[in-house]
Amino acid sequence: AERTAFIAGLPKAELHLHIEGSLEPELMFELAQRNGVAIPFASVEEVRAAYAFANLQDFLDIYYQGMGVLHTEQDFHDLTAAYLARAHADHVRHVEIFFDPQGHTVRGIAFGTVIAGITRALDEAETRHGITSKLIMCFLRHLSEADAEATLDEALPYLDRIDGVGLDSSEVGHPPSKFQRVFARARSLGLKIVAHAGEEGPPAYVHEALDLLKVDRIDHGNRSLEDPALTRRLAAEGICLTVCPLSNLKLCVVDDLAAHPLRVMLGAGLVATVNSDDPSYFGGYVNANYQAIADALDLSRAELITLARNSFTGSFLDDEAKARHL
Numbered sequence: 001a002e003r004t005a006f007i008a009g010l011p012k013a014e015l016h017l018h019i020e021g022s023l024e025p026e027l028m029f030e031l032a033q034r035n036g037v038a039i040p041f042a043s044v045e046e047v048r049a050a051y052a053f054a055n056l057q058d059f060l061d062i063y064y065q066g067m068g069v070l071h072t073e074q075d076f077h078d079l080t081a082a083y084l085a086r087a088h089a090d091h092v093r094h095v096e097i098f099f100d101p102q103g104h105t106v107r108g109i110a111f112g113t114v115i116a117g118i119t120r121a122l123d124e125a126e127t128r129h130g131i132t133s134k135l136i137m138c139f140l141r142h143l144s145e146a147d148a149e150a151t152l153d154e155a156l157p158y159l160d161r162i163d164g165v166g167l168d169s170s171e172v173g174h175p176p177s178k179f180q181r182v183f184a185r186a187r188s189l190g191l192k193i194v195a196h197a198g199e200e201g202p203p204a205y206v207h208e209a210l211d212l213l214k215v216d217r218i219d220h221g222n223r224s225l226e227d228p229a230l231t232r233r234l235a236a237e238g239i240c241l242t243v244c245p246l247s248n249l250k251l252c253v254v255d256d257l258a259a260h261p262l263r264v265m266l267g268a269g270l271v272a273t274v275n276s277d278d279p280s281y282f283g284g285y286v287n288a289n290y291q292a293i294a295d296a297l298d299l300s301r302a303e304l305i306t307l308a309r310n311s312f313t314g315s316f317l318d319d320e321a322k323a324r325h326l
């Protein structure tokens with residue numbers, strides 16, 4: 001209970017959050033009804049029961065299905081506003097949110113509709129709650145690089161609202177090297193660069209993300225620890241890892257949170273952070289992730305403070321804004 005209050009009171013940033021993964025079953029039903037979309041579930045309980053995953057792909061199949069209820073600008077707004085209210089309740093002061101435009105444009109939803117709804121909610125949250133934000137557009141790595149290039153083209157009119165690009169979806173078989181050209185173009189446009197790497201994929205994918213995509217941050221990165229030279233490099237270069245404990249548990253990246261590598265990461269001097277990834281699907285928002293991993297590893301207050309500080313250090317805030325949080 002004491003630890004719970006301590007975690008709740010820590011000011012923190014969330015750096016790894018897929019906004020479509022914050023769609024709660026209750027809102028899924030509401031939007032399905034509002035938009036006349038059929039969903040293969042009879043109740044909220046049935047939806048929750050379907051959230052049992054053996055691996056990343058099991059989850060992704062149901063995640064892409066779930067986002068099918070999102071149609072209008074208002075839907076994207078309501079989704080984002082609901083997440084930001086939860087984040088505010090968890091003492092989150094800054095968020096860097098992923099969205100998956102290809103999950104929507106493939107269904108005939110305009111890129112501009114997605115951006116308008118999300119950014120309206122982000123603007124409101126800054127006014128209402130003082131939460132600052134960055135927006136990161138992810139490319140779906142199971143699709144082609146040409147598809148990612150077309151998505152970057154579609155984003156060009158909205159680059160005033162997009163801070164970075166990322167790489168997500170099915171990792172194994174879709175290495176960072178597949179997207180080298182589109183990430184080079186994104187970088188030349190001044191966008192920050194992140195990539196999911198070392199979640200299910202090997203340490204070689206983390207190397208590629210660093211050397212070929214020139215990432216500013218690694219999302220997950222768990223399997224980096226299998227490669228001591230890579231671990232030393234991540235520490236020496238101060239590359240932030242956005243770690244997601246409950247995600248790792250639900251997707252069987254770890255068998256048990258007691259076996260989670262977070263403490264080893266901190267011990268190796270890595271800039272590790274704690275994040276919720278897809279909180280509706282994985283069973284908890286950011287404070288629940290801090291609580292679960294702190295309980296499993298018996299993390300000290302000093303370690304929890306380090307994790308919260310790392311979330312600002314690893315953010316894309318400018319130095320002046322970082323200084324205000326640190």
Ligand code: ES4
Nearest residue numbers: 018168169196247277278
């Ligand atoms: C994701 Cl946990 C995770 N990994 C890869 N891609 C994703 N998209 C949404 N959540």
Ligand code: ZN
Nearest residue numbers: 018168219277
């Ligand atoms: Zn993720």
